Amino acid sequence: NRGSDADSAGGKPALGIDLPRADSDFWNSYAQYIERDAASQGLNTLPVSNSQNDVTKLVANVQVFQNTGAKAVVMAPQDTGAIASTLETLAAKKIPVVSVDTRPDKGDVYMVVRADNKAYGTKACEFLGERLGGKGKVAELQGALSSVNGRDRSEAFAACMKEKFPGIQVIELATDWKGDVASAKLQSTLAAHPDLAGIYMQAGGVFLQPTLALLQQKGLLKPAGAPGHITIVSNDGIPAELKAIREGRIDATVSQPADLYAKYALHYARAAAEGRTFTPGPTDHQSTIIALPNGLEDQLPAPLVTKGNVDDKALWGNTVGK
Amino acid sequence: MVDPSPGRGPVVEADGISKRFGATVALSDAGISVAPGESHALVGRNGAGKSTLVSILTGLQQPDTGTLRFHGEPAPAPGDTDAWRSRVACVYQRSTIIPGLTVAENLFLDRQSTGALRPISWKRLRHRASDLLAEYGVDVDPAARAEDLTVEQRQFVEIARALSFGARFIILDEPTAKLDARGIERLFDKLRALQRQGVAFLFISHHLQEVYELCGTVTVYRDARHIVTAPVAELGQEALVEAMTGESPRGGEPAWSVTCGTSALAPLLEVSGLSLDGAYHDVTLTVHAGEVVGLAGAAASGNVRLGETLAGLRRPRSGTVTVAGRPVRTGHVPDALAAGIGFVPEDRHLQGLVPDRSVAENATLTVTDQLGPFGMVLPSRTRAFAERMIAGLGIKTPGASASVSDLSGGNQQKVVIARALATRPHVLVAVRPTNGVDVKSKEALLGAVRGVADSGKSALIVSDELDDLRVCDRVLVMFHGRVVAEFPHGWSDERLVAAMEGMPGLNDTKESDASHH
Amino acid sequence: MPPTTEIRTLPAAPVAASPEHRFALARYRDLSLVPVLLVLCVIGFAVSPAFLTSDNLLGVAQQATELSLLVLAQSLILISGRMDLSLESTIGVAPVIAVWLVLPDHGARFNGLGLFPGWAAIPLCLLVGAVIGAVNGFLILKLRLNGFIVTLGALTLLRGLQVAVSEGQSIVDVPGSFTYLGRASWLGVPAAIWICALLFFVTGSALAWLRHGRALYAIGGNSEAARAAGIRVDRVVWTVLILGSLLAAFAGILYTGHYGSISADQGNGWIFQVFAATVIGGVSLNGGRGTLFGALTGVLTLQLVVNVMTLAGVPPLWNQFLNGAIIIVALIISRFASGERQE
Amino acid sequence: MPPTTEIRTLPAAPVAASPEHRFALARYRDLSLVPVLLVLCVIGFAVSPAFLTSDNLLGVAQQATELSLLVLAQSLILISGRMDLSLESTIGVAPVIAVWLVLPDHGARFNGLGLFPGWAAIPLCLLVGAVIGAVNGFLILKLRLNGFIVTLGALTLLRGLQVAVSEGQSIVDVPGSFTYLGRASWLGVPAAIWICALLFFVTGSALAWLRHGRALYAIGGNSEAARAAGIRVDRVVWTVLILGSLLAAFAGILYTGHYGSISADQGNGWIFQVFAATVIGGVSLNGGRGTLFGALTGVLTLQLVVNVMTLAGVPPLWNQFLNGAIIIVALIISRFASGERQE
Ligand SMILES: Nc1ncnc2c1ncn2[C@@H]1O[C@H](COP(=O)(O)OP(=O)(O)OP(=O)(O)O)[C@@H](O)[C@H]1O
Ligand SMILES: Nc1ncnc2c1ncn2[C@@H]1O[C@H](COP(=O)(O)OP(=O)(O)OP(=O)(O)O)[C@@H](O)[C@H]1O
Numbered sequence A: 001n002r003g004s005d006a007d008s009a010g011g012k013p014a015l016g017i018d019l020p021r022a023d024s025d026f027w028n029s030y031a032q033y034i035e036r037d038a039a040s041q042g043l044n045t046l047p048v049s050n051s052q053n054d055v056t057k058l059v060a061n062v063q064v065f066q067n068t069g070a071k072a073v074v075m076a077p078q079d080t081g082a083i084a085s086t087l088e089t090l091a092a093k094k095i096p097v098v099s100v101d102t103r104p105d106k107g108d109v110y111m112v113v114r115a116d117n118k119a120y121g122t123k124a125c126e127f128l129g130e131r132l133g134g135k136g137k138v139a140e141l142q143g144a145l146s147s148v149n150g151r152d153r154s155e156a157f158a159a160c161m162k163e164k165f166p167g168i169q170v171i172e173l174a175t176d177w178k179g180d181v182a183s184a185k186l187q188s189t190l191a192a193h194p195d196l197a198g199i200y201m202q203a204g205g206v207f208l209q210p211t212l213a214l215l216q217q218k219g220l221l222k223p224a225g226a227p228g229h230i231t232i233v234s235n236d237g238i239p240a241e242l243k244a245i246r247e248g249r250i251d252a253t254v255s256q257p258a259d260l261y262a263k264y265a266l267h268y269a270r271a272a273a274e275g276r277t278f279t280p281g282p283t284d285h286q287s288t289i290i291a292l293p294n295g296l297e298d299q300l301p302a303p304l305v306t307k308g309n310v311d312d313k314a315l316w317g318n319t320v321g322k
Numbered sequence B: 001m002v003d004p005s006p007g008r009g010p011v012v013e014a015d016g017i018s019k020r021f022g023a024t025v026a027l028s029d030a031g032i033s034v035a036p037g038e039s040h041a042l043v044g045r046n047g048a049g050k051s052t053l054v055s056i057l058t059g060l061q062q063p064d065t066g067t068l069r070f071h072g073e074p075a076p077a078p079g080d081t082d083a084w085r086s087r088v089a090c091v092y093q094r095s096t097i098i099p100g101l102t103v104a105e106n107l108f109l110d111r112q113s114t115g116a117l118r119p120i121s122w123k124r125l126r127h128r129a130s131d132l133l134a135e136y137g138v139d140v141d142p143a144a145r146a147e148d149l150t151v152e153q154r155q156f157v158e159i160a161r162a163l164s165f166g167a168r169f170i171i172l173d174e175p176t177a178k179l180d181a182r183g184i185e186r187l188f189d190k191l192r193a194l195q196r197q198g199v200a201f202l203f204i205s206h207h208l209q210e211v212y213e214l215c216g217t218v219t220v221y222r223d224a225r226h227i228v229t230a231p232v233a234e235l236g237q238e239a240l241v242e243a244m245t246g247e248s249p250r251g252g253e254p255a256w257s258v259t260c261g262t263s264a265l266a267p268l269l270e271v272s273g274l275s276l277d278g279a280y281h282d283v284t285l286t287v288h289a290g291e292v293v294g295l296a297g298a299a300a301s302g303n304v305r306l307g308e309t310l311a312g313l314r315r316p317r318s319g320t321v322t323v324a325g326r327p328v329r330t331g332h333v334p335d336a337l338a339a340g341i342g343f344v345p346e347d348r349h350l351q352g353l354v355p356d357r358s359v360a361e362n363a364t365l366t367v368t369d370q371l372g373p374f375g376m377v378l379p380s381r382t383r384a385f386a387e388r389m390i391a392g393l394g395i396k397t398p399g400a401s402a403s404v405s406d407l408s409g410g411n412q413q414k415v416v417i418a419r420a421l422a423t424r425p426h427v428l429v430a431v432r433p434t435n436g437v438d439v440k441s442k443e444a445l446l447g448a449v450r451g452v453a454d455s456g457k458s459a460l461i462v463s464d465e466l467d468d469l470r471v472c473d474r475v476l477v478m479f480h481g482r483v484v485a486e487f488p489h490g491w492s493d494e495r496l497v498a499a500m501e502g503m504p505g506l507n508d509t510k511e512s513d514a515s516h517h
Numbered sequence C, D: 001m002p003p004t005t006e007i008r009t010l011p012a013a014p015v016a017a018s019p020e021h022r023f024a025l026a027r028y029r030d031l032s033l034v035p036v037l038l039v040l041c042v043i044g045f046a047v048s049p050a051f052l053t054s055d056n057l058l059g060v061a062q063q064a065t066e067l068s069l070l071v072l073a074q075s076l077i078l079i080s081g082r083m084d085l086s087l088e089s090t091i092g093v094a095p096v097i098a099v100w101l102v103l104p105d106h107g108a109r110f111n112g113l114g115l116f117p118g119w120a121a122i123p124l125c126l127l128v129g130a131v132i133g134a135v136n137g138f139l140i141l142k143l144r145l146n147g148f149i150v151t152l153g154a155l156t157l158l159r160g161l162q163v164a165v166s167e168g169q170s171i172v173d174v175p176g177s178f179t180y181l182g183r184a185s186w187l188g189v190p191a192a193i194w195i196c197a198l199l200f201f202v203t204g205s206a207l208a209w210l211r212h213g214r215a216l217y218a219i220g221g222n223s224e225a226a227r228a229a230g231i232r233v234d235r236v237v238w239t240v241l242i243l244g245s246l247l248a249a250f251a252g253i254l255y256t257g258h259y260g261s262i263s264a265d266q267g268n269g270w271i272f273q274v275f276a277a278t279v280i281g282g283v284s285l286n287g288g289r290g291t292l293f294g295a296l297t298g299v300l301t302l303q304l305v306v307n308v309m310t311l312a313g314v315p316p317l318w319n320q321f322l323n324g325a326i327i328i329v330a331l332i333i334s335r336f337a338s339g340e341r342q343e
């Protein structure tokens, strides 16, 4: 049975991999890439676990990894605080950790693999600001207030708007990552501000369809360029968003590279297990490693996708599931 | 907890007590005074306010106005339960047994151990419990859960608990309503014993002969008011009934009359070879049109189960039931109803009433199909139907739309009977139809039952109350799940009771219980 | 006995006044949230002129549709003395399975089985709902399992099933027939609103005027008594459970049309709102009490709160806090408006 | 609903001396999950040798500690016939407020008020818990509001309060005294395990052998009767509610130590698990029945399920589905093991 072949599989070090959740497009794509790459690189992975967005489950799973002889652990702690003591335990046990998508607040990590969420916010802000010519009203569909990534995007977006486009009024809508809540609040906002000019969605996977459905129903879904068109910037870069961009229903999205997340998570996990080390600075894959108080972070590129580059084969959204 | 100051003033003295519940006036300027060592009866029609007075005397409810004194001292503060308990113990009309707990624990609830921090010794508790129960000749395993006891056994647990407080003043609100003749005897022996020790009682009952048997003084309430208090000796039965009802009774003889010899008519209900495991075996009986048949039997005789079987509440192991020649599918209430069997269940709280709903709705629960076209229930018709019932049975209620749970028990019972009569049944199966009902209403209810028979239908009264059985043309007596005797109208109480007791040959609940294991 | 005469010879003086009184109270109970609604409207009007626009109010109404259907279902179930937590998952899993059976097994990112033609999606969805209700009913009524935990288990299980079948993706390309009801507008008002109004009206009248409707109250109030009165308790309850899940599945159809896709966490976490709406609407958790109208006011209250807070631009950080506070305040107001203890 | 609480089913026949039989059954009820636990252990052992290592089992036990405290609290509350949904928020908000009062108002990423010295954190946390319980009690017992909805509102309100106070961030630098209990090990076993074991033992014995403990069963079984028997119902229930929230706050302390920070959604969504564990453990939602031992077996069952599923490498997509399925199966097994209907 499984636990033991951790050591037996041709000497290959065993990797423990935990998926944060199974109920979102983005993370499922990530899961697919993990599966594919692990197979193609012939890695020896322990059974992949799923912590259902619950840190206590994550800790439980990591515990199992320890007990089944993992030499490195890949996780994506959605709760960056509550993972602290687990990281200490792992450090004590000399098990390196690769943290995907989030940067733990405390506790040593071997490498953080993520794109810079603050950059997401800034990119979206700049795009919107320029499109709107620095004036008008923008609704921002935020995530859950307890989510680090959501908070980073919100803060960066707010800061950038304040500094670069003071003429734009931002209406912040907390949605707890729920599509129906977003739709309801957006609808109210539209009633209050019929002249709404732009929308920033922090997670296309959740908000895209409800928003489009709402705008369509209200007859506000005008093609880009047409008068009364509402400029929409999304985030994630899932196929549905790229499709919407092609059809001119939304204007742009920030492609959060699920494929690179998976690829380099495994890459670093393997390197860690083999005892290799990295230093801050540019990498061989157009990204830079920066130093954190508690480890290193490889900041992967997160391109802004617009009509211009939407067909770029390099975008994971164009290749996933194909 | 012995009374702090024996003998100083009446054990309890209530003056000008008034209590309203929303629309209903439960008590208005009523009073009562019980002397030490006295056994005092409180009688009155249903809804007269007796139980309400009880709940006030025991500190469960606060009176709106009026003063309450124990031994000449003002009553304890509402919250001070220990003080209340040391002055008065009570057998409430409504069960205060906790189903999930063992008999032993129910008996010594909140007294399981001497100190709050002293751990309970369950072994000792069980011993104390069985000793206590033995005093009442009740054979129940103290470790049994109360919910598994019969109604009678539960009632005795209540009584035993109340009497075991050692209070000098004890209230019993309709303690005999759920007991059979033997149980009542046992209870009375116990009460007399306590009387000799100078314990004072307030005894509430709708059986006037019990009052004469046990009590020295009687107080009568009517329509929430105090009417009269007098030594029992000075107040004859008629005078008493008159005081209760406010009208002079028609020289004792009942409103209905038994017209015998109807058995020439066609049989309406035929039961043959009916058996239910642990209850009764191979019962065969026939009820003719125009006939009221009594099915007498003590607690464990199985007569109640038989009644429930006829109503479709229980599926017998074998045997057939036929109504007006057509066989009835057993174990299905709707079929029984369709076949024309009306049913008055044993416990109205359990099977009779939907507490939150209106009197009208409860009274028409069995006939919702007759209240409008296309399965509709028209409020107007429901109301008319219900008001006919209310008038017909003289139900004391603020109105057809009043919530049934605000009625007094007796009146609730009338609603249950109304529900059974609503279907105009061929055979009315009534289990203890006058349970907790006052003399006057009793007459009315039995009259209603008799009326069913006189209108060419028939009725089966399942009961052990002689008053109920007097309306019957004949009485079948069950014992240990078998029909052991039959009496034509005009039987003598002694012989009937003896038959119910399974005489000759002494037997007690133990044997009969044994026969059910 | 000739009724007419009897009715005359009826209640005595003191009693005569009280029927109306009781009646009033009973009625009042369902209206107890109306004051709350009024307060909310006043506030809404104060904070933004946009509040009283038909646009906004229709919006609120439409947002309320899916929730209100779950509340309708839950009310029926609660009135008959039961509970169904799994409704919040049924609203998600039923559409997914229906679509999965219908969609072609190639092309789109989400691959179905393509066993049935597109028009079959709606019937299938409803069927799945009915089956879920039937299974719950079986476990609760036949195996006599604890209904709360059975449906709690079902909640998790069905959500899991949805994730497994949809592979956690939200399903975007759904048959048009399936999304029509959720997005169409009739006479300038979203179809969903018409439908919900109709459903509430029909079910409400059934509860009030039909014997099977009344039966629910009897069963919820005292099932033993109902049984002794010849009501087929288990059969009725089972039917109600099936009907409830059916409504949830239908809510799922509206949801899909309304939000343009079947999202993986459609309905996730709604059950709390459902209970809140139902109970502040005056339906008793112990069964036998409450009306659909009351429940409806409950839903509208919750939805208006969100709307008003958004219009008022409450800082996101305090959103949830206010939400909870308002539920409790509403509860207090309605309790004193109806003057009844809520046991 | 006094009438219905009286007796569940008509007793079949009078009960005469048959002690061992009765007794066996009563006892059995609490053991009804033991078979389930055994099955799980067998499976666990089958799927991985790592299962039966002390490391693994201790790990499971420690992960169960916080949940088990909530279950302990909920059991007490359910036994006395009430419910408290807000426990899941108390476990999060109590520590946050305590730390907020204690931490310096500068420097750290999260700025507190610095009103109290560091050692005060634990007492403050417990105090906050007690206050929450007291307020719930006031609303439920004095204002006679519906307990379910009050605590549901409190759940939302308190979670919102936590988000507002902590600005949605997880608080990492917490006073050492506060985290000690959650992370320390005594005799090679996590302190949390010792503490929970102790609490369960003490409370369990109190329930079994002390008058005030038994009072809970009496109140839950039939509060009118309890009152008639001289038990100060409201006072006792209020105490229980306070105690419950106190335990939840304490669970928060262990959680903080265990996971190294106070996370913003600490305890979020736990209440379902709490109910599941409590009720499959044999505690009745209608009050008056159940034991802490049973509840404990409930927690362990749920926790073992997660552990075994991970060891078995269940495909992530099917995780949740199995979770739900197992709850229901456990329910069925325990129902037939105890042979009692679960009403
Ligand atoms: N809690 C209550 N709420 C509303 N009405 C009540 C309540 N308690 C009693 N009543 C009403 O007060 C009146 C007196 O009731 P009470 O039970 O004292 O009469 P009773 O003499 O005990 O009747 P019975 O002989 O049937 O027991 C009844 O009309 C009853 O409907
Ligand atoms: N707290 C209460 N709320 C509403 N109604 C009550 C309450 N307490 C008592 N009542 C009603 O007042 C009536 C009088 O109370 P009582 O204790 O006499 O019950 P009862 O019905 O007479 O008991 P039984 O049915 O055994 O004769 C009861 O029938 C009960 O329905």
Ligand SMILES: [Mg+2]
Residues within 6 Å of the ligand: B050, B051, B052, B093, B173, B408, B409
């Ligand atoms: Mg009475």
Ligand SMILES: [Mg+2]
Residues within 6 Å of the ligand: B093, B174, B408, B409, B410, B436, B437
């Ligand atoms: Mg009575």
